[in-house]
Amino acid sequence: MKAEIIAVGTELLLGQIVNTNAQFLAESCAEIGVDVYFQTVVGDNRGRIREAFDIARKRAELIICTGGLGPTQDDLTKDVLAEYTGRQLYIHQPSMDKIEELFRSRGTVMVESNARQAHLLTQSDPLANDTGLAVGAALTFEGTHFILLPGPPKEMKPMFKHYAVPWIQSKMGGVQPLFSKVLKFSGIGESNLEHQLIDLIQTQRDPSIAPYAKEGEVMIRLTTRAASQAEAESRIEPVEREIRSRVGEYIYADEDMPIEQAVLRRLGQSGRTVAVAESCTGGLLSDMFTAIPGSSQVFLGGVVCYTNALKNQLLDVPLDVLEGIGAPGAVSKETAALLAENVRRKTNASVSVAITGVAGPAESEGKPVGTVFVGIAREEGTVVEQLKLSGNRESIKLKAAKNALYLLWKQL
Amino acid sequence: MKAEIIAVGTELLLGQIVNTNAQFLAESCAEIGVDVYFQTVVGDNRGRIREAFDIARKRAELIICTGGLGPTQDDLTKDVLAEYTGRQLYIHQPSMDKIEELFRSRGTVMVESNARQAHLLTQSDPLANDTGLAVGAALTFEGTHFILLPGPPKEMKPMFKHYAVPWIQSKMGGVQPLFSKVLKFSGIGESNLEHQLIDLIQTQRDPSIAPYAKEGEVMIRLTTRAASQAEAESRIEPVEREIRSRVGEYIYADEDMPIEQAVLRRLGQSGRTVAVAESCTGGLLSDMFTAIPGSSQVFLGGVVCYTNALKNQLLDVPLDVLEGIGAPGAVSKETAALLAENVRRKTNASVSVAITGVAGPAESEGKPVGTVFVGIAREEGTVVEQLKLSGNRESIKLKAAKNALYLLWKQL
Numbered sequence: 001m002k003a004e005i006i007a008v009g010t011e012l013l014l015g016q017i018v019n020t021n022a023q024f025l026a027e028s029c030a031e032i033g034v035d036v037y038f039q040t041v042v043g044d045n046r047g048r049i050r051e052a053f054d055i056a057r058k059r060a061e062l063i064i065c066t067g068g069l070g071p072t073q074d075d076l077t078k079d080v081l082a083e084y085t086g087r088q089l090y091i092h093q094p095s096m097d098k099i100e101e102l103f104r105s106r107g108t109v110m111v112e113s114n115a116r117q118a119h120l121l122t123q124s125d126p127l128a129n130d131t132g133l134a135v136g137a138a139l140t141f142e143g144t145h146f147i148l149l150p151g152p153p154k155e156m157k158p159m160f161k162h163y164a165v166p167w168i169q170s171k172m173g174g175v176q177p178l179f180s181k182v183l184k185f186s187g188i189g190e191s192n193l194e195h196q197l198i199d200l201i202q203t204q205r206d207p208s209i210a211p212y213a214k215e216g217e218v219m220i221r222l223t224t225r226a227a228s229q230a231e232a233e234s235r236i237e238p239v240e241r242e243i244r245s246r247v248g249e250y251i252y253a254d255e256d257m258p259i260e261q262a263v264l265r266r267l268g269q270s271g272r273t274v275a276v277a278e279s280c281t282g283g284l285l286s287d288m289f290t291a292i293p294g295s296s297q298v299f300l301g302g303v304v305c306y307t308n309a310l311k312n313q314l315l316d317v318p319l320d321v322l323e324g325i326g327a328p329g330a331v332s333k334e335t336a337a338l339l340a341e342n343v344r345r346k347t348n349a350s351v352s353v354a355i356t357g358v359a360g361p362a363e364s365e366g367k368p369v370g371t372v373f374v375g376i377a378r379e380e381g382t383v384v385e386q387l388k389l390s391g392n393r394e395s396i397k398l399k400a401a402k403n404a405l406y407l408l409w410k411q412l
Numbered sequence: 413m414k415a416e417i418i419a420v421g422t423e424l425l426l427g428q429i430v431n432t433n434a435q436f437l438a439e440s441c442a443e444i445g446v447d448v449y450f451q452t453v454v455g456d457n458r459g460r461i462r463e464a465f466d467i468a469r470k471r472a473e474l475i476i477c478t479g480g481l482g483p484t485q486d487d488l489t490k491d492v493l494a495e496y497t498g499r500q501l502y503i504h505q506p507s508m509d510k511i512e513e514l515f516r517s518r519g520t521v522m523v524e525s526n527a528r529q530a531h532l533l534t535q536s537d538p539l540a541n542d543t544g545l546a547v548g549a550a551l552t553f554e555g556t557h558f559i560l561l562p563g564p565p566k567e568m569k570p571m572f573k574h575y576a577v578p579w580i581q582s583k584m585g586g587v588q589p590l591f592s593k594v595l596k597f598s599g600i601g602e603s604n605l606e607h608q609l610i611d612l613i614q615t616q617r618d619p620s621i622a623p624y625a626k627e628g629e630v631m632i633r634l635t636t637r638a639a640s641q642a643e644a645e646s647r648i649e650p651v652e653r654e655i656r657s658r659v660g661e662y663i664y665a666d667e668d669m670p671i672e673q674a675v676l677r678r679l680g681q682s683g684r685t686v687a688v689a690e691s692c693t694g695g696l697l698s699d700m701f702t703a704i705p706g707s708s709q710v711f712l713g714g715v716v717c718y719t720n721a722l723k724n725q726l727l728d729v730p731l732d733v734l735e736g737i738g739a740p741g742a743v744s745k746e747t748a749a750l751l752a753e754n755v756r757r758k759t760n761a762s763v764s765v766a767i768t769g770v771a772g773p774a775e776s777e778g779k780p781v782g783t784v785f786v787g788i789a790r791e792e793g794t795v796v797e798q799l800k801l802s803g804n805r806e807s808i809k810l811k812a813a814k815n816a817l818y819l820l821w822k823q824l
Contacts, residue, residue, distance in 0.1 A: 019435070036427075192520075195523045287693075290695060291694075301719060307712050360705075397703070
């Protein structure tokens with residue numbers, strides 16, 4: 001089934017809020033095998049909402065609208081769709097009872113406009129709102145299905161999941177659901193990965209092979225329609241095997257998780273702990289670890305040693321390594337190794353990661369922006385790798401942290 | 413000028429990423445007086461991208477596209493627009509030089525597809541990409557202006573701001589330019605701020621008064637159209653004065669900068685330095701400081717002491733303060749003060765900030781999620797404040813860091 005998502009709301013057109021509803025609905029549609037080909041955002045304007053309906057009907061069998069179900073004069077979605085389909089609006093009594101009850105319990109007076117939230121179109125099915133007041137609607141008009149959902153995500157999401165999805169599925173008949181498998185890569189760029197798999201991607205049929213890059217990571221999603229998980233796996237498996245035979249060394253997970261989570265999980269499974277010493281990444285790697293719930297079982301903490309003085313005072317790197325004529329300098333193999341070894345010793349961590357480099361905007365110690373050294377210390381010994389990264393300050397910090405995680409991953 | 417934003421990318425239709433680009437572009441268009449009436453999302457599909465162009469041309473004079481400028485076979489925006497407008501694609505040599513130079517400096521082989529990022533349409537103006545490889549384009553076709561921007565926000569935003577906006581303004585003709593002034597607030601929520609200014613907001617005419625909240629900060633933008641800066645200032649000044657008389661204590665800057673930048677600037681002006689001790693924020697505050705170019709003049713670094721052992725080993729907090737029956741615990745006034753004082757002493761910083769609390773998802777030491785203590789140590793003494801924050805783990809980390817910065821700001 002082809003679908004279009006229409007978000008109604010001038011606040012979206014003004015950029016005052018981000019359209020996270022479209023992301024949620026798109027992802028949910030993909031999961032139930034509904035193909036979203038277009039998303040549209042339109043303001044609180046009768047003529048333009050009508051126009052959006054007109055266009056969407058030509059290219060979709062299912063139109064999912066969010067927003068415009070509230071009590072104010074700006075909330076027009078039901079009014080416009082009633083006019084558009086030649087149907088009437090009436091008060092949906094169970095919804096009205098709920099609204100009145102709420103105002104009674106608060107002891108406040110219900111203003112008349114609140115009744116708008118109980119409006120329903122004739123010849124439509126109500127979609128209950130378990131977390132708010134505005135009732136949703138599902139209806140079919142001349143072969144096109146319409147779903148009307150409220151704008152606030154905390155009302156929209158449960159309504160869609162519990163009431164709209166079963167309604168949509170009842171209209172879908174025999175379409176097989178989609179199954180997909182994600183492979184996450186680190187240590188390889190999107191274009192290089194695609195290059196290695198170009199023949200597979202160009203001749204892909206079933207499963208489809210889609211590479212994506214975001215926030216310093218690359219993933220491939222393999223997708224197929226099948227009657228069962230087992231049938232899907234039997235089709236995905238040979239393609240996955242071929243991909244692994246070519247670029248398997250860069251795969252760190254077969255589900256969608258960031259590499260820091262994969263690292264923490266692997267460390268946790270063997271009861272190991274990790275500490276960090278960060279110079280050019282300035283706390284980013286620690287922040288990434290601690291963003292993962294439960295990280296405190298594995299991630300101990302560490303030192304952000306942004307200056308040479310702190311590298312010396314907190315992590316005992318000798319000043320004559322850091323500074324002076326002929327010294328290796330703060331951005332060097334030697335300093336990366338000492339930082340890693342010393343933070344490991346001081347924290348009693350099983351393994352440690354140290355990152356020192358030049359994030360920019362200016363070069364440092366005569367070393368160009370993007371020069372980064374990563375040290376990994378373990379009981380077995382210490383390894384240091386040099387990276388040459390490109391981009392602005394933020395990008396170099398992110399790439400340095402992600403690359404350090406990949407180097408750590410390879411050591412585990 | 414009426415505009416439409418078209419985001420190209422199957423990953424958006426599948427709900428794999430959120431369309432934050434549309435929000436940024438919509439907000440930026442509003443600032444320069446361009447009216448966005450529709451936003452569209454379309455997949456990486458030639459026919460449907462064409463269809464989106466067809467529809468947008470009927471209802472907009474300016475079409476801003478994001479995405480589809482990358483190196484892969486899926487990146488179609490330039491190809492489709494060239495076909496659509498009957499123009500040719502050629503290699504834009506300065507962009508090609510940059511790509512080749514990057515691969516040379518990395519010592520890696522450039523695969524042929526990377527050249528696609530240097531493609532430009534004939535009869536178009538290049539938009540430089542200062543933070544990535546894909547060159548953007550601006551062109552006019554039969555009265556419709558097209559702007560092509562890359563999909564990654566870190567490339568798209570600076571390209572739009574520095575190169576697309578002046579190009580668009582040059583096409584806007586006799587409309588008086590917009591002037592705006594931003595006031596940044598900390599320590600006050602958006603709804604409370606709006607409440608204090610509700611009469612001004614409701615009766616606003618010129619300048620317009622728009623409050624925004626994002627990423628733990630609140631700002632007010634005052635905007636007016638005027639022939640000159642002086643004329644704009646004469647209209648903005650009395651409104652700004654009224655706002656300051658009511659909520660001036662929460663204003664930390666009169667330009668759009670994050671509070672960490674305002675803190676670093678104020679410290680730098682008086683030659684002072686800062687160090688941090690982070691428990692529940694886990695490196696986020698350090699990361700925020702080090703995201704600011706030049707921060708190394710003021711921010712020394714610090715300790716991420718995620719576990720009690722590290723609070724003790726690296727920052728000398730006595731174990732009997734941290735643990736045991738009747739002990740204040742890691743999340744306490746006492747620990748916050750000791751962390752701040754000890755990190756200041758060990759780093760020789762002028763001031764220090766310590767944050768310890770419960771980010772969730774589970775409570776800790778019997779203290780509920782959102783309990784956070786912030787300590788600020790200076791030569792004059794130490795202050796500690798307790799915060800009660802709400803939200804998920806990520807949100808609590810962010811609010812804790814931003815609130816700590818506000819407390820530090822007040823001490824400076």
